[in-house]
Amino acid sequence: MNGQGFQDIGKRLPYSESDEYLDGLIERTTEGALRQRSASPVKRHWVLIASAAAALLVIGIGVKLLNHGSQSPTVTMQSSGPIDEFLNTLTDEEVAMLPYYEIEEIPEY
Amino acid sequence: MTTKTDDIALQQMLHDPTQRDEGFRKLMRQYGHALYWHIRRIVVGHDDAEDVMQETCVRILNSIGSYKGEGPLMMWIYRIATNEALQHLRRQTHLFQSIDSLSDALSSKLQAENPLDGNEVEMIFQQALLTLPTQQRIAFNMRYYDELSYEDISRITGKSVNTLKTNYHYATQRIKSYLKEHSSR
Numbered sequence: 515m516n517g518q519g520f521q522d523i524g525k526r527l528p529y530s531e532s533d534e535y536l537d538g539l540i541e542r543t544t545e546g547a548l549r550q551r552s553a554s555p556v557k558r559h560w561v562l563i564a565s566a567a568a569a570l571l572v573i574g575i576g577v578k579l580l581n582h583g584s585q586s587p588t589v590t591m592q593s594s595g596p597i598d599e600f601l602n603t604l605t606d607e608e609v610a611m612l613p614y615y616e617i618e619e620i621p622e623y
Numbered sequence: 624m625t626t627k628t629d630d631i632a633l634q635q636m637l638h639d640p641t642q643r644d645e646g647f648r649k650l651m652r653q654y655g656h657a658l659y660w661h662i663r664r665i666v667v668g669h670d671d672a673e674d675v676m677q678e679t680c681v682r683i684l685n686s687i688g689s690y691k692g693e694g695p696l697m698m699w700i701y702r703i704a705t706n707e708a709l710q711h712l713r714r715q716t717h718l719f720q721s722i723d724s725l726s727d728a729l730s731s732k733l734q735a736e737n738p739l740d741g742n743e744v745e746m747i748f749q750q751a752l753l754t755l756p757t758q759q760r761i762a763f764n765m766r767y768y769d770e771l772s773y774e775d776i777s778r779i780t781g782k783s784v785n786t787l788k789t790n791y792h793y794a795t796q797r798i799k800s801y802l803k804e805h806s807s808r
Contacts (some may be wrong), residue, residue: 520748520798525768528737528745529663533656539673540655544648547680 630696637687647684654697658704665708666765667729679704698778701720705779725754753802755794762787763794
């Protein structure tokens, strides 16, 4: 059954690589694999360290940016003098109108 | 193909850290040609075959510890090479595309790499093989070119012997009809 009907074609392949070429290729790939294996533990170690350092850096920058972004631009005033008490009684519109008042119009305390 | 004794001696070398590199060289010298042609028949292009050959070598070397001598060494390295070649084909597909859909691309590659004075019948035969579903084509190649038994092909592909026999039968029918259709042109 094996190959039945294809005897006239045979088992040749339409490729032209010679045995000598393949010997060279096999030697190259074999030595390449051996080099890769012997180099890989150290190489992998450094790749891991570099990846971890890069990840930490990115996380650090990300956290910093997030913290910076979440900080409110408004400053909480923690004073409670008479001027502040007066300002607290004003509406936003009244505060907006303050620059148009004459100095005499502002009550004294 | 090596004898069982060769396999045992090789296996001992591969499991001995002081002899592993030399054992690996010996393994590749022994099976390298067969491995290259097996890969080449799957991926078709020479450059692809060279890439897969390199990946297979690395994989064999890194997996030597997991080979416990359950079967012949050749079957074990053929299995690794088959998986690497299939992975290589998968990388050439788009999302959700089957590797079977690569047959046109592989066929073009075959034509591009074939010397102009190449044997026409051999070419048509190769084109016929490329019309087979990939797994069927791989099994056919191992049976036809490497003359492996169905049991050995079963060890490599993980398919049952009966499935392989049926597939081989269908593959030969399909190739014959392709040859009949294209040789008479």
